Amino acid sequence: MAPERLQEFNTIVKDSSKVDVLFGYCYPSTYRAGMTGLVLHILYGILNSRADTSCERYFRYDTKSPALSVESQRPLRENHVLGFSLTYEEDIINLVQMLDFGGVPVLAEERTENDPLVVVGGPVVTANPEPFVDFVDSFVIGEGDLVINELVDAVATGPSRREVLARFSEISGFYVPAIPKTSVKRNIILDLDSLDYPLSQIVPDVAEGSQFDPVFGKSFLLEVTRGCGHSCRFCLIGHVCQPRRTRSLSKLKELVQNGIGNTPVSKVSMIGSSLGDLDGLEELVCWTGNQGLGVSVPSLRADSVTEPLLNCLVKSGQRTLTIAPETGSTDLRRHIGKGLSDTDIESAVEMAARCGYNSLKLYFIIGLPGETDDDITATVDMIVKLAKTSGMKVTASVNPFIPKAQTRWEREPQPSIGEIRRRLKIVERGVKKDSRVTVESLDPRSARIQAALSIGDRSLGKVIRAAARYGGYGGWRRAEKETGISFLDLASDTERLQEDLPWSYLRN
Ligand code: SF4
Incomplete structure (x- = not known):
C-alpha cells in the first residue's frame, strides 16, 4: 500500500499559476524503476531550471495515483505537455492506462486544444515508433536532453495545438505522426562534457530495500558513457545509441564532487554500456572509493576487467x-x-x-x-x-x-x-x-x-x-x-x- 505522501529530497514545487508551461514527466511503470533511470533526473533538472516551467512526476504504480503528481498532486490533465519515457515495449499498456486514468483522451486524434500534448521518447520509440502512433502526438527520436528546451519554447509560444505540433515537426529528431516526413534523423550529442548534468538528484527518504528504494539503492547516478563501441547483432543499445561517447575523467570527478554536495547519498552508481572500455575507469572507481563513497558499476565486458579495478570495487562495497x-x-x-x-x-x-x-x-x-x-x-x-x-x-x-x-x-x-x-x-x-x-x-x-x-x-x-x-x-x-x-x-x-x-x- 502506497504511503499518503512519499518523502523525498531535492523535489521542486513551483506555484503553477506563475509559470507558462506545466510539464508532466511520466514514467509508465513503478516509482522504483522510474527513479532508477537517469533520464528522469536529467529532464527534471533542465525543465525546472527554467523560470517559465514547472515539471512534476507521475508513475503508473506505487504512488498515490497515476493521475496525480508526486510533488503537488497536480492532476495529469492539467499539464500542457505529458512527456513519457518508454524503456520497455510492454510499458505501452501502462502509458495508455495512465492517460485513461488521468482523463486524457487515449487516441491522439481525439485530443482537443484543452488536452495535453503527449510526447514520447526513449530507446523503444527511437528504434520503431510505429506500433504506438495512435496514442502519441509527437515522438522524440534519439537523445531528448538535446531538444527539451526547444520543445518547451514551442509550447510556451505556440498559439495553438496545431501550430505547436507544426513547430515540433521542424525540430531535429521530432516525429509528429500527423505530419509525416520522408525521413527523421536521430538526435545525438557528441560532446557529453558540454551537457547540463543534474547535480541535485531526487532521492526518496526511505529505508534500504523498501519498495521505493531505486534499483541501485540511494545513490548519485553518474553517466560515464553513452552508446557502445561494439555492435553485437541483437543489441538495441549497440545500434540506436551509437557512437560511443564518454565524459572526460576531469569532468566525471567534478560531477561526483558537486553531485555528492547536492544529493544526500554516500554512493555513486556509474551508468553506461560496456563501461570497462573507458580509459581511466580504474582511476575513476578508485578515486571515488577514496572519497569514502560506495561505488557500483553495471555489467562489465569480461575482456575489460582488471584486478586493480576489481580490488577498488570490492573496497567500495561491490x-x-x-x-x-x-x-x-x-x-x-x-x-x-x-x-x-x-x-x-x-x-x-x-x-x-x-x-x-x-x-x-x-x-x-x-x-x-x-x-x-x-x-x-x-x-x-x-x-x-x-x-x-x-x-x-x-x-x-x-x-x-x-x-x-x-x-x-x-x-x-x-x-x-x-x-x-x-x-x-x-x-x-x-x-x-x-x-x-x-x-x-x-x-x-x-x-x-x-x-x-x-x-x-x-x-x-x-x-x-x-x-x-x-x-x-x-x-x-x-x-x-x-x-x-x-x-x-x-x-x-x-x-x-x-x-x-x-x-x-x-x-x-
Ligand atoms: S557490448 Fe553489450 S552494450 Fe555493447 S553492443 Fe554488445 S551487448 Fe550491446
Whole structure:
C-alpha cells in the first residue's frame, strides 16, 4: 500500500499559476524503476531550471495515483505537455492506462486544444515508433536532453495545438505522426562534457530495500558513457545509441564532487554500456572509493576487467560481478559479434574470486538465430564450470532472443514460446544439481509480446488499446481475438519480415 505522501529530497514545487508551461514527466511503470533511470533526473533538472516551467512526476504504480503528481498532486490533465519515457515495449499498456486514468483522451486524434500534448521518447520509440502512433502526438527520436528546451519554447509560444505540433515537426529528431516526413534523423550529442548534468538528484527518504528504494539503492547516478563501441547483432543499445561517447575523467570527478554536495547519498552508481572500455575507469572507481563513497558499476565486458579495478570495487562495497557472455558456445558468440573468448570470461571470474567477490551474475540469451542444442549445452557447461572454479554463488539470467528494430538481426524470427520453453528446460535441468546456481528468466510470453511490439507496424495500435482495457497476458490474447490481428505470431512470421520495414524512414 502506497504511503499518503512519499518523502523525498531535492523535489521542486513551483506555484503553477506563475509559470507558462506545466510539464508532466511520466514514467509508465513503478516509482522504483522510474527513479532508477537517469533520464528522469536529467529532464527534471533542465525543465525546472527554467523560470517559465514547472515539471512534476507521475508513475503508473506505487504512488498515490497515476493521475496525480508526486510533488503537488497536480492532476495529469492539467499539464500542457505529458512527456513519457518508454524503456520497455510492454510499458505501452501502462502509458495508455495512465492517460485513461488521468482523463486524457487515449487516441491522439481525439485530443482537443484543452488536452495535453503527449510526447514520447526513449530507446523503444527511437528504434520503431510505429506500433504506438495512435496514442502519441509527437515522438522524440534519439537523445531528448538535446531538444527539451526547444520543445518547451514551442509550447510556451505556440498559439495553438496545431501550430505547436507544426513547430515540433521542424525540430531535429521530432516525429509528429500527423505530419509525416520522408525521413527523421536521430538526435545525438557528441560532446557529453558540454551537457547540463543534474547535480541535485531526487532521492526518496526511505529505508534500504523498501519498495521505493531505486534499483541501485540511494545513490548519485553518474553517466560515464553513452552508446557502445561494439555492435553485437541483437543489441538495441549497440545500434540506436551509437557512437560511443564518454565524459572526460576531469569532468566525471567534478560531477561526483558537486553531485555528492547536492544529493544526500554516500554512493555513486556509474551508468553506461560496456563501461570497462573507458580509459581511466580504474582511476575513476578508485578515486571515488577514496572519497569514502560506495561505488557500483553495471555489467562489465569480461575482456575489460582488471584486478586493480576489481580490488577498488570490492573496497567500495561491490560484491557481485556482472558479465554477459550471452552464450557458452564460442562459435555462436563469434556469430553474434560479442567477441569474447572463453579465456576472457574465465579469467574475469577467477580474478573476481581472488579479489573477494562473493557472487556472479551472468546474462545469456536462448533462441538466438542459428542456435543448436549443442550451443545450449555449452551454456550449461559454462555456468557449471564458472560456479565450480570460482566457488561463488551464480545467478544465470537466461532470456529469450527478442528481434529489435534497427539491429542487424531485425529480420530474424523468434522461436515459438514452446521452443523457448524447451530450450530453457535444457538449461534448468543442466544446472539443477549445483546448489550455487540459480536460473532466472523473462517469461517467454513477455518476450513474445516485446518482439511483436519491437518489429510491428501501426496496425498494432488496435491490439494495444484492447489489451490496455483488459490487462495482463490474457489481455493480449483477448485483444488478438477481438481485433483479428495475429499479434502473438508476428515475431515468427518470416515472410512479413522480408518486406519493407515499417521504420525505414528513420535514419541514423
Ligand atoms: S551487448 Fe553489450 S557490448 Fe554488445 S553492443 Fe550491446 S552494450 Fe555493447
